[in-house]
Amino acid sequence: MDMTGAQWRKSTKSGNNGGSCVEIADNLADIVLVRDTKDREGGTLAFSPASWAGFVGFAKVIGPVG
Numbered sequence: 001m002d003m004t005g006a007q008w009r010k011s012t013k014s015g016n017n018g019g020s021c022v023e024i025a026d027n028l029a030d031i032v033l034v035r036d037t038k039d040r041e042g043g044t045l046a047f048s049p050a051s052w053a054g055f056v057g058f059a060k061v062i063g064p065v066g
Contacts (some may be wrong), residue, residue: 001046006033026052 006025021037032052034045047055 001031001044003028003033003044008033008035010037 003025005028007027008023008025011022011024023035023037023040025033026049030049032047032049034047036042
């Protein structure tokens, strides 16, 4: 997977206290990338834009967990 040009941004729901943080790159054509800010080399999840939109919509409906 070519991640050249990915522009990563921290999730707006990630806190500033060093807790669980997620970065998202949604500027590439036909793919949305997600990774852990604490382990950027540990792996990247890839979603189609439609799948990502579905996940985000569902997450907004169920709200915070835990």
